[in-house]
Amino acid sequence: MPDLALDPDLVSAAPVTLGLAVRDMKGITKRNLLRIIRTPQLLFMTLVQPTIILLLFRYVLGGAIRVPGLDYVDYVVPGIFLEAVLIGGMTTALALATDLQAGMIDRFRSLPMTRSAFLIGRTLADLCRAVLALAFIIGLGLLVGFRFHSSPGACLAGIALIVGFGYAFTWVYAAIGLAVKDPQTAQMTSILPMFILFFASSALVPVSTMPGWLQPFAQNQPASVTIDSVRALFEGGPVYHDLWQAVLWCLGIFVVFFTISLTLYRRATA
Amino acid sequence: MDSAIEVEHVSKRFGATLALDDVSLVVGSGKVLALLGPNGAGKTTLVRVLTTLLRPDSGRARVGGFDVDTDARTIRTLIGLAGQYATVDELLTGRENLELVGLLYHLPRSEYERRAQEALERMTLVDAGDKPVKTYSGGMRRRLDLAASLIGRPPILFLDEPTTGLDPRTRNDLWALIEELVAEGTTVLLTTQYMEEAEHLAHRIVVMDSGRVVAQGTADELKDHLGGNVLEVQVVDRVDLDKAAALIVGLAGGPPRVDPDLRQISFPIDGGANVLIAAGRALGDAGIDVEDLGIRRPSLDEVFLSLTGHTTTPQSGRTAPATGDTHA
Numbered sequence: 050m051p052d053l054a055l056d057p058d059l060v061s062a063a064p065v066t067l068g069l070a071v072r073d074m075k076g077i078t079k080r081n082l083l084r085i086i087r088t089p090q091l092l093f094m095t096l097v098q099p100t101i102i103l104l105l106f107r108y109v110l111g112g113a114i115r116v117p118g119l120d121y122v123d124y125v126v127p128g129i130f131l132e133a134v135l136i137g138g139m140t141t142a143l144a145l146a147t148d149l150q151a152g153m154i155d156r157f158r159s160l161p162m163t164r165s166a167f168l169i170g171r172t173l174a175d176l177c178r179a180v181l182a183l184a185f186i187i188g189l190g191l192l193v194g195f196r197f198h199s200s201p202g203a204c205l206a207g208i209a210l211i212v213g214f215g216y217a218f219t220w221v222y223a224a225i226g227l228a229v230k231d232p233q234t235a236q237m238t239s240i241l242p243m244f245i246l247f248f249a250s251s252a253l254v255p256v257s258t259m260p261g262w263l264q265p266f267a268q269n270q271p272a273s274v275t276i277d278s279v280r281a282l283f284e285g286g287p288v289y290h291d292l293w294q295a296v297l298w299c300l301g302i303f304v305v306f307f308t309i310s311l312t313l314y315r316r317a318t319a
Numbered sequence: 320m321d322s323a324i325e326v327e328h329v330s331k332r333f334g335a336t337l338a339l340d341d342v343s344l345v346v347g348s349g350k351v352l353a354l355l356g357p358n359g360a361g362k363t364t365l366v367r368v369l370t371t372l373l374r375p376d377s378g379r380a381r382v383g384g385f386d387v388d389t390d391a392r393t394i395r396t397l398i399g400l401a402g403q404y405a406t407v408d409e410l411l412t413g414r415e416n417l418e419l420v421g422l423l424y425h426l427p428r429s430e431y432e433r434r435a436q437e438a439l440e441r442m443t444l445v446d447a448g449d450k451p452v453k454t455y456s457g458g459m460r461r462r463l464d465l466a467a468s469l470i471g472r473p474p475i476l477f478l479d480e481p482t483t484g485l486d487p488r489t490r491n492d493l494w495a496l497i498e499e500l501v502a503e504g505t506t507v508l509l510t511t512q513y514m515e516e517a518e519h520l521a522h523r524i525v526v527m528d529s530g531r532v533v534a535q536g537t538a539d540e541l542k543d544h545l546g547g548n549v550l551e552v553q554v555v556d557r558v559d560l561d562k563a564a565a566l567i568v569g570l571a572g573g574p575p576r577v578d579p580d581l582r583q584i585s586f587p588i589d590g591g592a593n594v595l596i597a598a599g600r601a602l603g604d605a606g607i608d609v610e611d612l613g614i615r616r617p618s619l620d621e622v623f624l625s626l627t628g629h630t631t632t633p634q635s636g637r638t639a640p641a642t643g644d645t646h647a
Contacts, residue, residue: 069425076422080411087410087451152406156467159370161395162423318373 070163077157077170078177081144085178091140092178099133099186106253107193114254119284126195127207127279128252131272133186134179134215135247138222139239141175145226146235154317168310172219179215183208199285207282210295214275217299220306227313246272271298323348323475323506324369329378331364338364339375340530346508346523351501353521354510355623361530362510363403366479369508370400383475396424399468402479402510406464409453413444413463416452417470424471431470438466442496458489465496476500478509482516494519514623528627541626542616549615550594553583555608560584563607567598582610 085092106114106125116124148154157167187208197204221242226235249263250256250273259267267273278292324346331339339361346352354362367373369382371391380387383397407416414435421431439448442462447455452463461481468476478497482490497520501507511517517524518538525535534541550571554563557579564575564584571586578584588594595614602609 072425073423076419080408080415080419083415084408084410151409152403153408155367155370155372156400156406156420157423158372159395159398159400160420160423160471161392161425318367 070166073162073166074170074173076162077167078173081171081174082177084144085174092181095137095140095178096133096182096185098136099129099182100189102132103129103186103189103193116255120194122194123196123198123284124280125253126190126193127211127283128247128250128276130183130186130190130208130211131214131276131279132243132247132252133182134211135218135243135272137179137182138175138215138219139236139243140178141171141219141222142226142229142235142239143232144175145171145223146230146232149227149230149317150232154314158314158317164315165311168223168307168314172216172223175219176212176216179219180212183211183215197283199283203282203285203288207279210275210279210282210292210299213299214271214295217303217306220303220310223310224306224313227310227317246270250276252276271295271302274298321348322346323350323383324352324508325379325381326365326369327379329365329368329375329380331361331368331373331375337530339368341378342527342530342532343378344525344532344535346506349501349504349506350522351497351507351509351520353517353524354508354527355512355514355517355524356510356527357512359529360527362527363479364530365527366400366402366477366508366510370398370477371395396471397473397475399471399473399476400479401461401464401468402477402481403483407452407460407467410451412449412451413439413455413459413466414448416463417467420467421470426471434470434472438469442466458485458492461485461489461493462496465493469500474504475506476508478507480510480512483512490516526623526626533626539616548588548591549585549617550588550598551583551585551611551613551615552598552602552609553581553611555582555610557582559607562605563602563609566601566605566607570594570598570601585615588614 103126106129107122111121111125114121114125145154154167158164222239225238225242229235229238249259249267250270251267252272256264256267256273274291275295275298278288278295281288281292322345324344326342326344329339329342330337342361342365344352354360354365356362364373368375368380368387371387371394374388382394385393385397387394407413408419411419417435417438418431421434422428424431426434436448439445442465444459444462444466447459452460455463465478465481468478481497482493485493494516497507497509501520507520509516509520521538523535523537524541526533526541550567552563552567554560560577560579560582564577567584567586568575570590571588575584575586591614595612599609599612602612
């Protein structure tokens with residue numbers, strides 16, 4: 050007859066150590082990576098949208114857009130790098146809402162695992178997918194004529210900034226997914242911040258061409274600040290003063306939405 | 320530790336709905352308690368409170384001696400949760416699901432790999448163990464779900480409607496598994512809409528309706544609520560039915576019900592064995608051949624109906640009168 054009493058050596062009620070928290074996180078990340086690999090159609094869908102935008106603005110609309118001092122392809126492609134990372138993040142909201150509805154979150158919350166590990170594991174897996182998507186879209190950008198003009202270090206810093214912004218923004222999607230609770234609504238709701246931040250930004254056209262009432266927002270919102278910094282890093286010109294602003298935005302978004310997401314997760318009810 | 324689960328005056332409100340209304344109950348260590356009630360009775364809400372998924376608005380609840388408000392983390396090392404709402408990952412294989420849960424119970428790798436294999440064997444899922452769960456049948460999925468809740472070898476197990484939607488054979492398999500666990504000393508709190516399940520598995524039954532505990536006790540005690548027993552006589556020859564009924568009607572506590580097809584008469588009676596003996600003697604003296612004679616307890620369905628005014632299954636439940644209906 051198996052011993053069903055608690056084995057204190059194997060299951061410990063002691064406070065969870067950092068080592069165990071990291072182990073929980075790796076377990077959850079692995080689970081989510083397996084899910085991503087096993088739904089290649091979802092991965093594919095997140096690549097289609099930035100590909101269309103890239104081709105549209107490179108070949109269809111790009112010819113009509115003039116940007117002073119820069120080839121339009123070099124102007125627009127860095128913005129689309131960011132978009133490729135942001136659009137993939139929508140699957141974070143979808144995945145969390147799905148887990149909530151299916152009861153997976155109940156299962157995990159009833160286990161002695163670290164609570165934050167569930168969400169960090171989710172976002173880290175999505176970060177891996179975002180990096181993959183970014184690599185794809187960088188390749189495509191190079192194919193259609195985009196070129197890095199600065200030092201490898203600056204280019205890597207620009208790519209790191211895109212990844213950092215994408216990761217911070219994943220937490221916005223995490224909060225949305227946990228707040229709306231329904232996969233379909235989560236998907237619809239996530240489109241909105243992405244569209245506003247991407248289209249009302251300096252990603253596709255210079256902010257100076259926008260109406261006066263829109264310019265203050267478009268100039269200072271986090272996506273514009275980040276794209277401007279990234280573009281400067283890729284072009285090798287003077288790095289805009291707003292590089293530090295971009296980094297602060299990333300940190301701010303991360304801290305605020307990590308806190309919101311964790312609070313929502315602790316209270317999660319399908 | 321005498322009681323594994325203690326609930327004292329727990330209430331929980333969702334908006335205008337009082338999901339739990341001053342619920343109190345105790346589950347003895349190593350015992351099985353069934354929460355019986357229709358959908359919306361508050362069964363799942365209570366399970367969610369006890370498994371630390373939901374905080375009660377008021378009242379106290381202890382699991383394994385620990386308070387759900389202050390020792391939630393400790394409780395999570397002591398419990399397993401399975402059933403309709405806790406689930407398994409469809410895109411992972413059965414084994415991957417079990418190993419992940421083992422890892423999250425903070426078991427060493429070699430240990431959770433061994434336990435996952437054992438659990439697959441026990442639940443007869445070895446062949447399917449390395450296939451994605453989405454290819455599993457409903458019964459296989461429930462077995463895997465139960466296996467996942469057992470990976471940490473929890474002394475206290477919560478099963479939320481473990482057999483809802485399963486076919487009878489699969490349900491019986493699952494019952495046998497639950498009985499094995501109980502034989503090994505696991506305390507079980509299960510929720511069910513099925514009388515038969517509560518009666519089959521549970522030592523004690525708590526009947527819930529609209530967030531309140533309306534009755535609790537053993538199946539027998541609950542049946543005593545209804546008062547008395549039912550005497551059933553089955554005669555060999557149908558022509559004896561009326562004669563038999565006339566002979567023993569004086570012993571009955573209520574009007575007899577005669578079923579000619581089954582050649583059966585049933586009466587509510589107030590007494591017990593003495594009535595049975597008297598009935599047997601009267602029938603024997605009259606020379607009536609009796610196929611079967613016995614005292615039957617009222618069914619739990621009859622008990623539930625008398626306690627709540629409706630049955631447990633939603634489709635046969637009480638229907639509200641239509642407000643616009645003025646026609647005769």
